[in-house]
Each structure stands twice: as C-alpha cells, then as structure tokens.
Amino acid sequence: MWDELVELGVVAEQSERWSRDVRELLDVDGAAPAPSPAGLAAQLRPYQLQGYQWLSVLWDAGLGGVLADDMGLGKTLQALALVCRAKAAGELTAPMLVVAPTSVVSNWAREAERFAPGLAVRVVTATGRKLGMPLAEMVDGADLVVTSYTLLRLGEEDYLALPWSGLVLDEAQFVKNHQAKTYAAARRLPARFKLAITGTPVENNLMDLWAMLSIVAPGLFPSPQRFTEHYRIPIEKAGDPEVLAALRRRIRPLMRRRTKEQVAAELPPKQEQVLEVVLNPRHRKIYDTHLQRERRKVLGLVDDLQQHRFTIFRSLTLLRQLALDASLVDDEYAGVRSSKADAFLEHLQEVVAEGHRALVFSSFTGFLGTVRAQLDAAGLPYAYLDGSTRDRQQRIEEFRDGRAPVFLISLKAGGFGLNLTEADYVYVLDPWWNPAAEAQAVDRAHRIGQDKTVMVYRLVAADTIEQKVVALQARKRDLFARVLDDDSGALSGQLTADDIRGLFT
Structure with a gap:
C-alpha cells in the first residue's frame, strides 16, 4: 500500500507542499492568539482555549497536527471550536470531514448539536449505493460531515472525488497501520488541513505515531524505513536519550498533549x-x-x-x-x-x-x-x-x-x-x-x-x-x-519559533 502511494506521487507531492507551508510558521511568535469563536455554545476551559488557538495557527498555515490530550479532556470540543471559527471567517468553502469509529459517529452529531448549533451537520450512515443517493448529494450544503472509518474505506473513491476543507480523524489510532487501506484512504483524501485526534498516539510501537504524522504532516518523516532506522530502533531497542530528545523536538510543534494531572485540577483522583x-x-x-x-x-x-x-x-x-x-x-x-x-x-x-x-x-x-x-x-x-x-x-x-x-x-x-x-x-x-x-x-x-x-x-x-x-x-x-509524557511538559506549552526551526533539523 505504501509503495502504491509512492508510485502515484502522493507522498512526494504532499511532502513538498508540507515543507513549503511549514515555513509560514516561522513568524508564529508575532501572531495574536485567536479569540474564542462566534457560534460556539460553550465556555472553553483555559487549556481548551490554548488547544483551539494552537489549532487555529495550524489551520491558518495550512498544516495538520495531532491533538493528543488525555482521554476525557474535551478534544471534540476543541475541534468543533476550530470549525466554528472557520465558518465565521468564511473559510469553509467545502465541508470539514470527520472520520470516527462507527460507535462514535453519533456522539459527534450530539456534540455538534449541543456546542455548535449553527453548523450544518450531515451524518453518513451507509454507502451511497445502499442509501440510493450519491455522496455529493448527501453532503450538499453541509459545514461538517461525519462518517466512519469503515465507510471511508468502502467508499474511498466517492470521498476522494469531493472537495474538503479539512479532515479530522477521531480515535486516530484506527489509521496506525500504514499498510492498510483505511490509512491509504486518509492519506490520499484531498484536504489542505488534516487533524488526528487521539489520547493514545502510541499503542504498540513508534510506527503508530509515524502513521498519524505521515497523514497530517507528510513532510516531517517522509519514509517509514528511514524513521525506523533513525528513531524507532535506537529508541525502542537501545533507549538512546539523544535520539529520543531529537524526536520530541521535531514533533513538538505539530502535537499538543495535556494530561489530566496538568490541566484538570478539579478532577477527583x-x-x-x-x-x-x-x-x-x-x-x-x-x-x-x-x-x-x-x-x-x-x-x-x-x-x-x-x-x-x-x-x-x-x-x-x-x-x-x-x-x-x-x-x-x-x-x-x-x-x-x-x-x-x-x-x-x-x-x-x-x-x-x-x-x-x-x-x-x-x-x-x-x-x-x-x-x-x-x-x-x-x-x-x-x-x-x-x-x-x-x-x-x-x-x-x-x-x-x-x-x-x-x-x-x-x-x-x-x-x-x-x-x-x-x-x-x-x-x-x-x-x-x-x-x-x-x-x-x-x-x-x-x-x-x-x-x-x-x-x-x-x-x-x-x-x-x-x-x-x-x-x-x-x-x-x-x-x-x-x-510523550516527559516531565518538562514539552508537548503542552506554547509554540515558539525555535520549535518550528526544529522541524528542519
């Protein structure tokens, strides 16, 4: 599957675009934080506001990222806040596509209805053939479209044929296998902005993390073989502290992770x-x-x-x-x-x-x-x-x-x-x-x-x-x-220009 993506030119084209866009982040220190968006019917907690502002920086630059907050800290709400901001700014020229496990699809619809009532939401529950209606007709006029990983895989060509303002992969560990068809569909989907949401970016080994980053930031670590040689083997087999530090430095600008202990002091033990x-x-x-x-x-x-x-x-x-x-x-x-x-x-x-x-x-x-x-x-x-x-x-x-x-x-x-x-x-x-x-x-x-x-x-x-x-x-x-959970809180702090420069070293 990976060889096919390389042969089709998907990898090279996405990597080149990513490298071009990332340079726009170099003046990030001068950017004013985005205010809480109009249309959001919720009071964002301070860490949620910071997460939304970080997403806004990535959105403006046309870059993707991984929102890896601990489970239960409101990642869906932060993503909905970004969609509200994009709509208020007139930037949703096409729908935002959310892909989630089948059991979570209805939860996205409920959360959107509760916290973003101004968004036009469409939930895709079956293939166009089964519903007797083309996908383009189903999603016409939508701001937000929610579907499942299964339906994305089964109807890949239909989804690839439509324009999307962005792609959100919820429970993104579902695309951790870069040799699977679901991964390839997410990788090929035409969207300038791609966001992976997961509380567990590393489930089995570092290739889980590589797969997500290769979708949202395809130029960061373009080759799975080189990532294995330069990062996975030295870290997993030898525990090399310098290589580990280098990996953390490179992923920091594109990953935001806060633990409950860091941000939810009111949460009982x-x-x-x-x-x-x-x-x-x-x-x-x-x-x-x-x-x-x-x-x-x-x-x-x-x-x-x-x-x-x-x-x-x-x-x-x-x-x-x-x-x-x-x-x-x-x-x-x-x-x-x-x-x-x-x-x-x-x-x-x-x-x-x-x-x-x-x-x-x-x-x-x-x-x-x-x-x-x-x-x-x-x-x-x-x-x-x-x-x-x-x-x-x-x-x-x-x-x-x-x-x-x-x-x-x-x-x-x-x-x-x-x-x-x-x-x-x-x-x-x-x-x-x-x-x-x-x-x-x-x-x-x-x-x-x-x-x-x-x-x-x-x-x-x-x-x-x-x-x-x-x-x-x-x-x-x-x-x-x-x-991911180093004591310095490196993946939870504010983004700096030095962090961005680290992407090129």
Whole structure:
C-alpha cells in the first residue's frame, strides 16, 4: 500500500507542499492568539482555549497536527471550536470531514448539536449505493460531515472525488497501520488541513505515531524505513536519550498533549489496584494441563513467528480464556467454577450494596456471558453492551438513569466514545496486551464531569499468562511515557519559533 502511494506521487507531492507551508510558521511568535469563536455554545476551559488557538495557527498555515490530550479532556470540543471559527471567517468553502469509529459517529452529531448549533451537520450512515443517493448529494450544503472509518474505506473513491476543507480523524489510532487501506484512504483524501485526534498516539510501537504524522504532516518523516532506522530502533531497542530528545523536538510543534494531572485540577483522583485471583484446585489443574501442551507447541513455532503467527496467537488466546473460565474453551468444563467470576461477584456485591455504580470490561464476550449468568442468579440488575447490541443508546440510558447499577461492556465495543461519569468503580476483568485499550476503557468514567473518586480494579489470575500480559503492558506504557509524557511538559506549552526551526533539523 505504501509503495502504491509512492508510485502515484502522493507522498512526494504532499511532502513538498508540507515543507513549503511549514515555513509560514516561522513568524508564529508575532501572531495574536485567536479569540474564542462566534457560534460556539460553550465556555472553553483555559487549556481548551490554548488547544483551539494552537489549532487555529495550524489551520491558518495550512498544516495538520495531532491533538493528543488525555482521554476525557474535551478534544471534540476543541475541534468543533476550530470549525466554528472557520465558518465565521468564511473559510469553509467545502465541508470539514470527520472520520470516527462507527460507535462514535453519533456522539459527534450530539456534540455538534449541543456546542455548535449553527453548523450544518450531515451524518453518513451507509454507502451511497445502499442509501440510493450519491455522496455529493448527501453532503450538499453541509459545514461538517461525519462518517466512519469503515465507510471511508468502502467508499474511498466517492470521498476522494469531493472537495474538503479539512479532515479530522477521531480515535486516530484506527489509521496506525500504514499498510492498510483505511490509512491509504486518509492519506490520499484531498484536504489542505488534516487533524488526528487521539489520547493514545502510541499503542504498540513508534510506527503508530509515524502513521498519524505521515497523514497530517507528510513532510516531517517522509519514509517509514528511514524513521525506523533513525528513531524507532535506537529508541525502542537501545533507549538512546539523544535520539529520543531529537524526536520530541521535531514533533513538538505539530502535537499538543495535556494530561489530566496538568490541566484538570478539579478532577477527583483515580485509585488503581490489582486484585490477584488464585485459581481453585480444579480450575488450576485444567489450566496447568493445557499450559504444558500449548507451551510445547508455541516454543516449537516461535522461531518462525511470521509463518506461525496465527497459530501462536490462537494458543495465547486459549490460555487467556482458560485463566478466566475453563468452559470458554470446552463445554466439558461447564461444571468447573470460574475462580475469577466468583471473586468478582463477591467484590461487586459489596460495592453495589454501598450504593456505588460500576463499569465492567472484558475483551471476551463469552466471559461476560459467564458473569451475566452469575448476576442473574444473584438478582443484581445490569446493562449489557457488546458489538452486536442493537439498542446501544437504550442500554446506556439504563445505566445512566440508575435502573442498572452495573454496566457490562466488551472492551472492543465500549472502549471509546462513551461518557459514563455516573460510575465511580471500574473493573477490568482480563488484562489486554495493549495498555492504551485499558486506559481508554477506564476513562469512560474518569473524565471531565466526574465528581467522585474513581476506583479501578484489574483482576489478574495468579501464576497464569495474565501476569505475563501485565508485564508486557508495563513495557509498552514505559515507551509511551518516554516519548510523550516527559516531565518538562514539552508537548503542552506554547509554540515558539525555535520549535518550528526544529522541524528542519
């Protein structure tokens, strides 16, 4: 896919334009900060105003960027403020296109209606063929068009054929794979201004960050191979402090990141704790038996990881399921109690009895089924959400209005796009390889609007693969912190001309 973009001239043309436009930022120190825009029905917090002003500088220069504020700090509002400013200035000569995960599309429509009622918004919910109407007709007269990553990929040619004032990629980790069609569609879309919005610009490795920057700032690091050689390998493998400092210096003008600790002093604390669960004897014996078998299999294949990746991943997934509930792997174990489900229920009953409300996440819908059966038996009301849930909003309202004090959510379906500050307890029933996915889930409750201390419990089965997953998370979390969350606050301060000059060194 990358070779195709190079061959078509997309990479060279975008890189040249980016290098030309970035020089306009060199007199940034003399620019007056943009006032809060007309048409925005919200009072921006000081850090949101600074974020909007930074976006305005980029917009005026025709440059893109990455808004990487912590989850729950109002990134959508800052982007809407920019659209309001562009409309008030008569600069929306074509619509602004927002691309988001399917589950977040409706949230953009609600936020726009609430905070930017003067914008003409169109939500694209299906392909033009399915709706029986061309995309151009659907978006005619719109200021803001919201669609999903799936629809952008499926209808790429339709989107590429239309003019756009700008492109906003929400939850931009969805384009982290530069070899995927969704990435290519975002890269090729004709828009002078492109903005990536994400609380997790680095999920797995530094190529996630490169992919986003290559879309919004295509001339910064034009080649993935050179970025790997000059930055990724020295930082990830050797921890080279000079290369790390150089990377931070180069991305600083085009990335804005503020953490909750820096800007939301009124946000109550978040207390996190690991609850270690000891498997009962029958559960333990089943797990150990399968562990020996899968270990022999994986160790025989791991030398050729690429060739056997699927088989190895299947073995790891099997062990993760066994650590939760043996019956997820084989119905013959249906009579074996799930140690983790029992421990969770015991903890949850006490929390609910004290009047608290809880979000409960698992990456396995099968295990959520086990938990549902136990809640039903205990007479505890709950709401449930996974990828197959049709009446998503109704389930959300059941929890919000108090009819259900417990909300069971699959990590994939509810890890983003939800604002559930009614909860003050969060349970993560199984650790996922990627700490960013867990952080996204936890921050459904710990975000602006929360007025209670949020208690986070991660349940980990002792002496199982889950403890290895937690160790892997720690290494990934360390990479994220070293690149983005340095103590100097370099990615949260005001932009200077020296920062801009750093783009050329």
